[in-house]
Amino acid sequence: MDKTYNSSMKTAQTVILRIGLYVILSVFALYFLMPLFVMVTTSLKHLDEIRSGSLIALPRDITFDAWQIAWSQACTGIKCEGLSPYFWNSVSLAIPAVLLSTFIGALNGYVIAQWRFKGADIIFALMLFGCFIPFQVVLLPMAKLLGIMGLAGSIQGLIFVHVVYGIGFTTLFFRNYYVSISQELTKAAKIDGAGFFRIFWSIFLPLSLPIIVVTVIWQFTQIWNDFLFGVSFSQAGTQPVTVALNNIVNSTTGVKAYNVDMAAAIIAALPTLLVYILAGKYFIRGLTAGSVKG
């Protein structure tokens, strides 16, 4: 009797605890979703409704005007052609920068992990440290160098900068991946007469799909979301989307159109959000790579 009473108490307690747990988890989910929700609803409202209504109310009558304006008419300073040219700037800078830095990182990682030579570890340590510097410390000389190279204010210049400072991370990713592949494989292939590149193309590259995906996603997110290099090394016309977004939001001309600001922010965020939704697993793996041992 006593025993069943006790155990039913215990079940009731567990059930209450579980409910409490789910309530807390849901509250946090709301906290994380709230800004996105506010952004989306604000972008779908008319300005009058924004001025008179509540932040978290649903739009009374949905309009896509703000999206249209954000994409093709909003002012980023003097020019008023919306976010679209800058969106394409970001696309045309991110794609080559991601591909180049991933490819170079793969080759570097392959050398450091599989073709050990004296000093390779020191080179790796020096590259790894390069990942951690505050980029402020290289902004001034890089601006000078880009000027000398004739790349100041150009998309090519930004690609160059992103590749240079992305290689540290991409090398780290591939090195850590290839280090877990037995060196015996390389040795055996060498005995069979395969050369450096042959072994890379026919043995390592086919094994690398997961780490390529992780690296490409990591680099894409970094480069798409970059602001510091973009704002420092671009000029009117070559700015990436993050810089243009900031200019739209902080542009002082005309009436403050919050719905346009929010639509522009969502447009700027869409590519990386999409990547996150489609390939979240790889995104998280990139984030935690190197941070969690084993």
Place this chain on the structure above:
Amino acid sequence: MIHWLEKHMPKLVLTPSFAGVLVFVYGFIGWTAWVSFTKSKLLPKYDLVGTIQYDRLFASPRWETAFENMFIFGGLFIAIAMVLGLLLAILLDQKIRTEGFIRTIYLYPMALSLIVTGTAWKWILNPGLGLQATVQGWGFESFTFDWLVNPDKAIYAVTLAGVWQASGFVMALFLAGLRSVDQEIIKAAQVDGIPTWRIYTSIIMPSMAPIFMSAFIVLAHLAIKSFDLVIALTGGGPGYATDLPATYMYTMAFSRGNVGQAASSAMIMMVVVFAIVVPYLYSELRSKNHG
């Protein structure tokens, strides 16, 4: 010749990257360090004159605010993100059925640009039409939430947005850590009747020490580099109340045309990052080579 090429190919492949790192990382740091000891103003000069730039930096009230803000923002940001991240990880580790879904929600801010995060929070926190006005509209007339425009509070608004962005990431780190703890030990402890909270504090946490360390390093690094968030959320304002070393450096370099101040403030940032990262990297590389 071909034999020589084949033999040295690995080194040849690595050479351009290595040279790039030497020049673009270490050479550039050297350049900035050198210029920080000169009288450079609009253009870099190369005659060393001692520490006048640093003297000027630490005499500047604006830098004082920026430097202090780095510790206020950094300290709060790291502490809150760590506590919140750990809490969320522990809650999610209780065999939650919808774990994957909830994790996706908690972590998505990490995929956003800090400019987007800043834009969203700037809108939410603006006192005129944002959260304050909304809550007042519900009848709580005296409700105030004006951090964004209050010089004494604005840095906390930056912290709030920063925590929102990063705590899901810390959760993911800790969750991976919780999962990597030996389940046999936990089962044994449960069999022995050790209460759950003791299992966490005495068995699980201590074995996660390296993850605390990594989370700290990543967050500290994010905090020191934070630039985008301040620019988008407050622009360093009101006045220069939310300036950070990163925004100070940028203003000096690109708006004020003061290369000397930009270089010296960048070097201070570098030293702070050094002080945190070097011991960590050193111990990481050592344990990898010897363990």
